[in-house]
Amino acid sequence: MMDYIRPVYQFRDKIFHVHFKDIKLQREQLDEVGITAYPLDYMIPKLPGLGDVDWGRFVSALTDIGYDGYACIEVEDRAFEGSRQKILDSLEISKRYMQQFVI
Numbered sequence: 001m002m003d004y005i006r007p008v009y010q011f012r013d014k015i016f017h018v019h020f021k022d023i024k025l026q027r028e029q030l031d032e033v034g035i036t037a038y039p040l041d042y043m044i045p046k047l048p049g050l051g052d053v054d055w056g057r058f059v060s061a062l063t064d065i066g067y068d069g070y071a072c073i074e075v076e077d078r079a080f081e082g083s084r085q086k087i088l089d090s091l092e093i094s095k096r097y098m099q100q101f102v103i
Contacts, residue, residue: 004053005061012065020098021074022051045076047090049097059101073098 008015023043030042048055073094080090 005057008061008065015067016069018062018069018071019074020048020071021076022046022048022053024051047075047077047080047094048073050077055101071102
């Protein structure tokens with residue numbers, strides 16, 4: 001997985017809005033299709049906390065640079081599609097998980 005922490009520090013003065021989006025990287029698929037393939041060919045969108053992103057480190061980096069802007073939680077996870085209740089559940093799960101990191 002790419003280093004998603006270093007750019008927070010490198011572009012600290014250019015970050016005005018962040019998206020909290022998690023993914024699960026399928027390393028075997030990535031090895032097979034290559035990095036230039038369509039991203040959904042080797043990664044699966046997940047709710048925050050259910051993928052591979054280290055949210056503690058990411059939010060800590062945002063805190064280090066003094067970020068106090070807006071954030072959007074992206075709720076994308078096929079396991080929570082198919083019914084209104086699953087969608088509502090995904091919103092609640094995402095909110096509950098991310099509350100430990102943000103004020």
